[in-house]
Amino acid sequence: MGAFLDKPKTDKQNKGGMGNGLRYGLCSMQGWRVEMEDAHTAVIGLPYGLKDWSFFAVFDGHAGAKVSAFCAEQLLEHIIANEDFRGKLDVTDGTEVQPSLEDVKKGIKTGFLKLDEMMRTMPEMVSGEDKSGSTAVCCIVSPQHIFFANCGDSRAVLCRNGKCSFATRDHKPVNPEEKERIQNAGGSVMIQRVNGSLAVSRALGDFEYKNVEGKGPCEQLVSPEPEIFIEDRSPEDQFLVLACDGIWDVMTNEELCAFVESRMKITDSLEQISNSVVDTCLYKGSRDNMSIVVVSFEGAPKVSDVAVKKEQELDAKIETKIRELLLKESPENQDLPYIMHMLSTELDDSFPPGGGLAAKKGFIESTYYKLRPNDEQDDEGP
Incomplete structure (x- = not known):
């Protein structure tokens, strides 16, 4: 889906930062696509008493850039501000207790669903003028845990002790559990797409696929529900990578982890490493927008x-x-x-x-x- 340019646009957007024992660098590039529909978020230190927590996310828009841009601005706030995430008050002095693992999981899901519900009421969505949607993959890094949330086919991986130790799962219409939900909602999977059109089975936005009467928001043809995973942090953690499918279309989890690890041994600039990944994927044949965030831990390889x-x-x-x-x-x-x-x-x-x-x-x-x-x-x- 989507039109292509005669030549790729190779100008890059870069950003980097550090704090909480983390460093990050990101790169995004329009590439061969006529429009740049990707967006991203990187925040070191969160509000509401979570200054030692951090948040990173990549959003891959389709059929327009409205939803991806809005998600980049609003998803974090919708997650950390909802009651499910923010935990309970200490009954002795009224101070807020940091959220439990279950609070975080519930709060992430609530944040995704509330954001999706809010976007549905936007005038351009109600009128049908804007039909855009977006995948979303995000990581919340706390002092003890890494929370992964994925909705669509953008992906996050964790490199630990020189290996890809964890990766989120892509949500494709051909996945058995996704196909079952689509069919239960009266849809079909043709040419590996929802109703022969949409290549992902979960996304934010895409409201034309979310109008089945009698079905809840997570039972529609396309679901906004994130799949959430929790990993305990380890001294062997080296880095996280979050990227859209423009990267994963041409590199496997293992290839990307190996490449990033090798680049960390020749430069300590995570922006430069992110640029190298994007350029390499362009040369490998990626025709999509490309966005990547590399987050390094204290155990990351050093320049050798x-x-x-x-x-x-x-x-x-x-x-x-x-x-x-x-x-x-x-x-x-x-x-x-x-x-x-x-x-x-x-x-x-x-x-x-x-x-x-x-x-x-x-x-x-x-x-x-x-x-x-x-x-x-x-x-x-x-």
């Missing part, structure tokens, strides 16, 4: 002199190989795709884990155009 030297040696090898190929190959074998093919064949084991050749394509292109005899850049695109 050995890793930095290895990266420099790889760059030197690439430059030497390109120079050799341009000198010895006939003109018809000097185009960039052929050079990329040869580099892939001869240096395959040297490329960054999880990213492969695509992780170095930007460097390869710039080196190629610097070295080749004819310095007119081909219009070949990513």
